[in-house]
Amino acid sequence: MVLDSAEQQDGETDDAEERVYASEAEARQYRGTWYLPLPYDKLEHAPESDDYPTRGDGGAFRLTDLPRVPRVRHIIGPSAIMLGASLGSGETLFWPILVAQHGWAVYWAFVVGVFTQFFINTELQRWTVATGESVFRSFARLHRGWPILFLLFGFASLGWPGWAAGAAQVASAALGLEGVSVGAFGLTLPSWKLLAVGLMLVIWLSYQISSVMYNAVEAFQVGLLFVATGTAVVLFLYSGSLGELTNLPEAILNVGRLPEGMDIAVFLGGLAFAGAGGYLNLSQSLWVREKGYGMGNYQGRVKNPLIGDDPEPIERDGFTFRPTRLNVRRWRGWWRAIQLEHFFTFVVGLLVVATILMSVSSRYTPGTTTGAISMWLTEIAPALSGVGALLVFLVLFVALFTTEYAIVESFVRNSADAMYEAFGRDAGWDLSRIFWRLLTVFTAWGILIILLFTTPFEGQGPFFFLVVGAALSGVMMWPYTALTLVINTTRLPEHVQPGWLRVVAMWWASGFYGYFSVLLVGQTLTTWTSGETFRAAAGVVGSGPGGYVLWAVFVLVQTYAVVRSIQGKRQAAGTVDAADGRDRLFS
Template sequence: MTKAVRTVPMGLGPAMEVGELPAPPPFTFRNFMQMVGVSAILISISIGSGEWLLGPRSVIQYGPALLWIATVATVLQTVFNLECQRYTLATGESVIPGLMRLWPGRWFWGPVWALICILSVSPGWAASSATALAALHLGRLPGDADRGLVLVYGILAMLLVMLVVAFGTRVERTLTRVSTIAVVFIFASLVILDLWLVPWEWWGRVAAGFFQFGYLPSGEGGSVNWTLIGGFAAYAATGGVLNMAASNWMRDRGWGMGSQVGYIPALIGGRKVEVSTTGKIFDLTAESLARFRQWLRYCRWEQWTLYFGGCLLGMYLCVLLAVGLIAPGTPLPGNYDIAAIQAHAVSQFIGGLGWVWVLLIGFWVLWGTQINATDAVVRHLTDLLWSAGLGRWTRDDIRVVYYIILAVVTVWLAFLFAYNPLTLVLLVANMAGVAFVVGGLTLLWLNTRILPPELRPGWLSRVGLVAISAFYAFFVYQTAVQVLRQLQGV
């Protein structure tokens, strides 16, 4: 006899089946290290967006005192990540399809989040990493005459993104391995270069900047670049919908109820996996609640140790190298990324080795961000369409949806290569601020109204979600006012 399937209503979306929450491995240091992976992907995105590009540029222009923004941003984004993961641990559903359950429903929130996702990815990281490759090829900083070469390398970098995520058993596992290798190489290289080249006086000055809370540059006539500062604030850790992908990657790792709904397999080396169009909830028993708290414990340890610590350390090391070699206030060209500029500065001290070394760091930092950011947006759009029932048109193979969207996004990004890489990064960074304004409040709504009372966040997490919306609303407002004034010629 077939066992009857029980369901429970969950907001405005379809009812969820009731399943069993699996028990996590016993919490030991060895098990913890074997289970981590989401933080490696998030740190890989973080170090390319804020730490390598916008952090050094902001600090060189306005001084280390601006780094308090990174401290606040990293605290708030860690809380945000954990609340995204809370929902997925409880339901197995990634957070953006979860937000479709809120009033007035998916026909309102679907287009809103699809638009935010599309505007949150650009080829700016690939184009900037291409600058590093072009500099290696030329043996000098690329100029305007070398634009064609940079374009070729940039398109090759985007194609490499598609190639890498096509192999493996599951996409998340491939990203974790690539990100882990990149993060280890980048951090080890930065520590060595900072110890070797940066004067000791800068170590304390940069560290102090993380605690100079409230400092903001002042200027008249629009001399403060709020687009840069707003982008730096959003990308000081990860950034908007890229943070929200923590729930998708965790689901694909099989944490909590994520093990009950399936994952996105790779195109080559993977196999067709049955992926549910909706989440699954568990019975609220003493045993299941204890298991849920243990899963949350793993999440909190990963986020507050590896993610939080890794983001702040990455920002510190990247900014330290930049300001130790490039005098504050030095004008930085907007056409090419800071990787080639830092490589040139390092080469003045240690010759050709420094030139090649820093350019390779820059490539790995920026290309690693491109692959993970592209995957994050593609899987958000995939989950949106899959939860809407698109599986029936693809023989229930989620790979078809994922790789078609990846191909379309890649073609779209190729058309954007004509634009300034830094401009593209700044645009998507400020869109990340918008995502936090909307996402902080809607995530609070989701976790305090849709989840059962026993699984809802405590008051500190609720305050954190309100704070992240307010924090980024300030920078979004300042940026919007400045852009409008520039358009009006004020």
């Protein structure tokens, strides 16, 4: 076994807590973002052995020590952004209206979705914490086509500014604004359109105040999150909805059951947005790299190319650490901190805020037949009136705006990284410039969609685009969940692989989203073809010929993910001395 510098000098002192955990002064560096540059070209290359990640279609990793572990309170940030992304989707729209329409019997699916995403999100962080590379880089090491595939999925699901339009619609209703005449020809535009354009510009401008793009996002999102959460709690208490919580036992009695006639697209969208969902989840990897988690501390950050210092390099290939006792202890400390940060910020935050908003919708609009935004604006707000209506407007506006902000951030950051990993590195592109240009183009695209497309908004409301995007997000989660599981169990060494409990959880997650994706795709194709060829029955038996093909694809993908992950775990067992042969349940 090769000892790192600390063990070579201090012998057995590698067990001392101060060698594992960062000092208070050092840990405070993580409250912003922390980048520690290393002499990259002078670092030793990791050999191709069981002790280190598999290179695949990429270069060698550089060897260095894993940073000391900060306390959880110092690394809060990535999960808070993810929670903010969830506010205007699952927390205020999808699940409140599902509970209002179908009762608390569907609440079990929300809880299952939240905990399923907990495992998905933390597994998406694993490769980055272990190597400093993004999840898109791990996909590209398999094949360059994977990042581009997910980029296309991401645009299809998030390329429509429904949340900005929804927030603007809320503001227009609250302020009583009508159409506004613009231009020399007296053209009249709905007031919400101008407000929505203004919100998109505010998002773009906010990125120009910090040299590190991530810092601006975290500051804005955390601030908006506090406003939205605090207002939601006040609304819950003011509206007298506390008694609705006595209906929660109904959810336990109906676990696994869906009400008759429930729209699969809306339900899959709810499952995807029992959290952030879809393309948004992939951002966890990039946010933790920017924050400086683990080996991401050495990898470099996306800077604003117009202001601040010189850009930092996003290194060609990532880093890895020797599996010494000290480094393995640090890894376990990092992994514990990561799970606690995500659980207490994301999971607890979702369960609390979404549940209290479901209580309000269930109390005031049982059996509603309107869209989610209309439910809040035309039914709940008038019923509460006065202060209550003002609280509804404020919660809805901040939640929708926070989500649109996170969507712009997530789409741009993910897509810039996907383009960079697929072909930008080899072409000599600069990641920071890709990010800034894509931010500008995506903002302009959102404004164009808001101004030109009127029927979907005015006829069906912004919720139309939200349902479409959410359903596509749910379908997208199936392949990348399976792919992430395979990568983490076959390409990472034993001491940083997921434990069996997490492997089983990812089997569940892949099967969960795969099952409902087949139902949605079957339903969609059946509608388009006006026949039964692609009908996918919930119980499989009774499906059409095309439906059986869809179920066969599902079984093949799921079987491959399960078999490959089992093989990876077995082949890695006992190959790293410092892993001590134990499989920790939550590792």
